[in-house]
Every structure is written in structure tokens, then in C-alpha cells.
Amino acid sequence: xxxxxxxxxxxxxxxxxxxxxxxxxxxxxxxxxxxxxxxxxxxxxxxxxxxxxxxxxxxxxxxxxxxxxxxxxxxxxxxxxxxxxxxxxxxxxxxxxxxxxxxxxxxxxxxxxxxxxxxxxxxxxxxxxxxxxxxxxxxxxxxxxxxxxxxxxxxxxxxxxxxxxxxxxxxxxxxxxxxxxxxxxxxxxxxxxxxxxxxxxxxxxxxxxxxxxxxxxxxxxxxxxxxxxxxxxxxxxxxxxxxxxxxxxxxxxxxxxxxxxxxxxxxxxxxxxxxxxxxxxxxxxxxxxxxxxxxxxxxxxxxxxxxxxxxxxxxxxxxxxxxxxxxxxxxxxxxxxxxxxxxxxxxxxxxxxxxxxxxxxxxxxxxxxxxxxxxxxxxxxxxxxxxxxxxxxxxxxxxxxxxxxxxxxxxxxxxxxxxxxxxxxxxxxxxxxxxxxxxxxxxxxxxxxxxxxxxxxxxxxxxxxxxxxxxxxxxxxxxxxxxxxxxxxxxxxxxxxxxxxxxxxxxxxxxxxxxxxxxxxxxxxxxxxxxxxxxxxxxxxxxxxxxxxxxxxxxxxxxxxxxxxxxxxxxxxxxxxxxxxxxxxxxxxxxxxxxxxxxxxxxxxxxxxxxxxxxxxxxxxxxxxxxxxx
Ligand code: ADP
Numbered sequence: 001x002x003x004x005x006x007x008x009x010x011x012x013x014x015x016x017x018x019x020x021x022x023x024x025x026x027x028x029x030x031x032x033x034x035x036x037x038x039x040x041x042x043x044x045x046x047x048x049x050x051x052x053x054x055x056x057x058x059x060x061x062x063x064x065x066x067x068x069x070x071x072x073x074x075x076x077x078x079x080x081x082x083x084x085x086x087x088x089x090x091x092x093x094x095x096x097x098x099x100x101x102x103x104x105x106x107x108x109x110x111x112x113x114x115x116x117x118x119x120x121x122x123x124x125x126x127x128x129x130x131x132x133x134x135x136x137x138x139x140x141x142x143x144x145x146x147x148x149x150x151x152x153x154x155x156x157x158x159x160x161x162x163x164x165x166x167x168x169x170x171x172x173x174x175x176x177x178x179x180x181x182x183x184x185x186x187x188x189x190x191x192x193x194x195x196x197x198x199x200x201x202x203x204x205x206x207x208x209x210x211x212x213x214x215x216x217x218x219x220x221x222x223x224x225x226x227x228x229x230x231x232x233x234x235x236x237x238x239x240x241x242x243x244x245x246x247x248x249x250x251x252x253x254x255x256x257x258x259x260x261x262x263x264x265x266x267x268x269x270x271x272x273x274x275x276x277x278x279x280x281x282x283x284x285x286x287x288x289x290x291x292x293x294x295x296x297x298x299x300x301x302x303x304x305x306x307x308x309x310x311x312x313x314x315x316x317x318x319x320x321x322x323x324x325x326x327x328x329x330x331x332x333x334x335x336x337x338x339x340x341x342x343x344x345x346x347x348x349x350x351x352x353x354x355x356x357x358x359x360x361x362x363x364x365x366x367x368x369x370x371x372x373x374x375x376x377x378x379x380x381x382x383x384x385x386x387x388x389x390x391x392x393x394x395x396x397x398x399x400x401x402x403x404x405x406x407x408x409x410x411x412x413x414x415x416x417x418x419x420x421x422x423x424x425x426x427x428x429x430x431x432x433x434x435x436x437x438x439x440x441x442x443x444x445x446x447x448x449x450x451x452x453x454x455x456x457x458x459x460x461x462x463x464x465x466x467x468x469x470x471x472x473x474x475x476x477x478x479x480x481x482x483x484x485x486x487x488x489x490x491x492x493x494x495x496x497x498x499x500x501x502x503x504x505x506x507x508x509x510x511x512x513x514x515x516x517x518x519x520x521x522x523x524x525x526x527x528x529x530x531x532x533x534x535x536x537x538x539x540x541x542x543x544x545x546x547x548x549x550x551x552x553x554x555x556x557x558x559x560x561x562x563x564x565x566x567x568x569x570x571x572x573x574x575x576x577x578x579x580x581x582x583x584x585x586x587x588x589x590x591x592x593x594x595x596x597x598x599x600x601x602x603x604x605x606x607x608x609x610x611x612x613x614x615x616x617x618x619x620x621x622x623x624x625x626x627x628x629x630x
Contacts, residue, residue, distance in 0.1 A: 055132070063092070072091060072103040072116075079096075080096055081127070082129050083132075084129060084132070090104055092134060186253070188247050195242055200362065204359060204361045208229060208336060209250045211223075213251075227329055228326060229338045234364070240290065242363065246288055254290065257291055259292065259294055282335060285333055288335075293341065365400070368391075368395060371397050376390055378410075381409075393433070395477075396433055434492070456524075463518075466520075467513045474493040478615065479616050480492075511584065514535045515585065515592050519592050519593050555577070
């Protein structure tokens, strides 16, 4: 067991000190007030007459002999009374033989003129007995004790609450916060087979799993146990799933936290949480500790940047603590820390040294066959219509992560339910894909678009689609003039293959495709609109990098601007680069105009079809693009 983990962290110690100081100050104030109260009481006593003092000091002696009010009245009438002390309705009196009694006068109401109490003053003068006001406590000793206990509890309640809240704060910061603790440690049933694709990642993690299943064997031959694995990849690519599968494969416990788990508004609490986490992990061994978004804590600051302050020092201390804990693992402890990040470069060098997070496993977006499997998996979990063309759906889903695919199927099921359908059809899956890829649901901008603008949008999109098809920039899957998100219309083109490289011809076709919307507007209306703003931006980016860094320019040849020091790139170099990029755009524009003029009938046909249908895809689209009757 780690003895250090029992010691309060500096932050907690600070809080205990503050609480103790506050308690001491409260006690001093309380003592001061009671002293003042005692002094005031002593002064009041000193001013009282001896008769009153005699009654008050030994009131018990009078209270012990209660008498009826009538008996007191009789004694007064018989001139047997020597001294009377009055406290409201309570009367203490001593008769002339020195006997002491008490009574309670009767309240006979406002109209009671003859009441004895109101005549005591004149009777005392007439009969010569002493009469004084007294201040006595008529309660019995038992009553006094219970009432004092009640009062003490009432007075101490705020203090008790203060101590309870302070105690709870210290407790939860020593032990980690309650909410986060409750989601710790589970034994997942996930296996590597549940993870589609990610073969490289699985291969690396299988080695870790083998180690965890039989640590003694590996330790026996002197192999060092893996301590930390970094999973690096875009969001939704299965990092959490892989970590769970690793735990599932070796029957290990799985503790999951994220980078923000360690950050706290209380200085020092983060370190306490690191210690607590590792303590828990050791207790649950074999155990996988999964830290999602580890870059949240994994980036150390050197304290020199502007604005670096206590928060960053705390960050460094958390990293240090994490490393100390990892270094402290023995080979047989069987705890592996798996960190997930989208930015592995942001992870501190010290964290990636051997014996720490020295194994980096990459996850990537799924390939087309993997997407097909993923659609198969997730459509299997909803009521899907038979005969889905998974390969075609997967092709359309280029660039989507497994999480996107899961979401997409879920949204398709929601669309089907909203439409009152009992099965999720392929059309619903496409509709959902479209929502994802075309930037959201159809917006109500539609209601304010005039017929002329709609016609312009239809020509614009038809231009993109036709040029993409004729110049083979990709497979034109869907064209729509329904506004979604910021876009007024969309043409969805996919690559027919997933080659990582782009040839010059393919890039030029893409350039022409990007410019084709504006060119179609020019052909149809003789003028262009602002609708091409985004197309021009993307085309300019592509043209400049083709000339400046891909080696497709004439002026710079093989010289890449990315590799030339900035100070050498003067205004003349910039001008030449921009001139050549512009020439490239102009030649793409000329090519695109040639195609559009040449195939003007197809441009018109697709425009009319779009104006009628709003969205065109599949066979009708292919037919129009190929010049067959729609
Ligand atoms: P990450 O941690 O990389 O952000 P997750 O592991 O949380 O991604 O995955 C998000 C969702 O996508 C989960 O529902 C998960 O089941 C699913 N998912 C991710 N990758 C895969 C995969 N390779 N195979 C099957 N489902 C996956």
C-alpha cells in the first residue's frame, strides 16, 4: 500500500489550516462576548437592593414551599407578611416568623380592579412589609438542564454545520469527487472482435493483453511490463472502445476518467485525485485506467508564457505526480494506463519516455469495406428494411468515423419513426447521410428564396455536377437545391477509390468542378452571384498549393514554398506564385466552360429536374448526366 496516499495534499492541508484558524477566531470572539455579558450581569447585581438579592440568591428556598394565592392574600390581610418579592405573577414572600413561601397571583383580567397585585404597593406602605421586584428562575433543576441542552444545540447548530461541510469538502478532495468515483471500475465484456477494422491498433494492444494475462511469465524472462499506451486518432474512431476491449480481453477492471477529472477549483486537489486514482487502480488490479483527452493534462508549461500562473504550475504538478505514480509501478502490479488523444504532439516529452506512455497506437478513419461492416453492424441493431446496398452506402459515407456512422443509422431510424414507418429504409439512411454531409437539416431559408434565385441555384449545382461527371472528378451521388446550414444547394461527389494520392489530372478536374457553379450561372444569366464565394476560396487554396508546394507550377518547378525560409519569400516571389495560381484557375475555368457549353442540353435538363424534384440522386441523376432522357 502506498503510504504517501494517506497524507493530505498541500491544498487540503491549507484548507485544514484555514478551517482551524476560523474556528480559533470564532472561539476567541465567543469568549470575549461571554466575558462582557458576565461583567454586565455583575454590574446589574451590584445595583440591586439587599432584599431583592436575598430572594434571588436562594430563590429555591421560597420556591420549595408553594402556597395558594388565597393563602398569600390571607397572610397579607392578617399582617403576617414581612417581605415580598414579585417577578410577574410569581411572588416570593417571607412571613414575620421567617418562613419562606411562594405563590402565583391570579390573573383576573383587565376589569379586575381589586386584584391583590395592583394593591401590593399601598399595602406594603400601610403594613410595613418590604416589597421589591425580583428576577428569579422558577424552573426545576431538571427543566433547566433539558432546556439548556436544547439551547446549546440550537447555538451550536451553525458551528456543527460548518464543521460537517468542511469535513465533507476535505473528505471528498482527499478521496476524489463523489460523482467521479461512482463511475469508476467496471469489468467490460467488449472484445477485440467487437472493434471493426483498426487492425494495427488491435495488433499492438494484443501484445499488451498477453502481458497482462500472464505478467509472471513475462517478468520471469526479464521483460518489462507495459505501463502506458497512448491511443492517438480522430474523435469517434474507437479509442475508448479499444481500451475497453483490452480490459475485456484480459478480464481486467476498467477505470475511465477524462483529462478534466484532475482539474479542480481547489489548488492541490488535482494531485490528490491522481494519487486516489492510482490507489484505486492498484486495488482493482489487473486494471486498465483509461484517461480520455489526456492532452488536457499532458501538456506541460514552462511557466514563461504570458498569462501562465498558478493554474499551470498546478498542471505541471499533476503531470509530475502522474509520472511518479507510473514510475512506481512494479512489473507485477498489472495496471496499464491508456491515454487517448487527438493531438499526440501536445503530449509532454517526459510522458512519452520509455517506461511511461512509450507505446503509441494510432486509430484512423475507416476504409470503405470497414464502413460497410460498420453500417452492417449498426443497421443490424435497428429494424432495417431487407436488401440494403451496404457497399453503395459505405461509398457515400467517405470521411465518416464509426461514431458518425452509428449516429447516422440512429438518425435514419428516428426519421423512419417520425414518418410513421415500421422499417428503416435505404432512402432514410441516405437522407440521414445527407444531413450529416451536407451540413445539417433543411433550413427554412427555402421559404424566402425567390423563383429566380432558385433557378440560379439549380443552374449552379447542375454546373458542379455536370463538370464533375464529364471530367471524372468523382462519382456524383446526389444534387440538391434544398438549403442546409449555410449552403443554399449541394452537390455531393465521392471519390470512386480511396487512393491516398491525387494525380495532377484529378486535381485539375476538381479545380474545374469547383469553378463550374459560377461558370454555369454566367452561361445561363450572363452574370455571377456571391453564391460562389466558398467555391472560389477552396479553388484558390488548391491552386496555390498545387503551384507552391505540390510541384505542379512552371515558375517554381520543384521548389516548395513550405520548405523555403519565410525571409526569402519576398513580394516578387509571392506575385509570381499568385500569378501562376491564377493562370491555373483560368485554365480550369476555360475547361469547365468548354464542358458546360458543349453539354448545355444536359445542364438545362438537370436544372429543370432539380427545380421539379429539389433533390436528385441515383439512376435518374446518372441518366441526365450521361445525356439520356430523364
Ligand atoms: P473515441 O474514443 O475515439 O472518441 P469511441 O470509442 O468513444 O471513440 O467510439 C464512439 C462510438 O463509435 C461508440 O459507440 C463505439 O462503439 C463506436 N465505434 C468506434 N469505433 C468503432 C469500431 N472500430 N467498431 C465498432 N464501433 C466503433
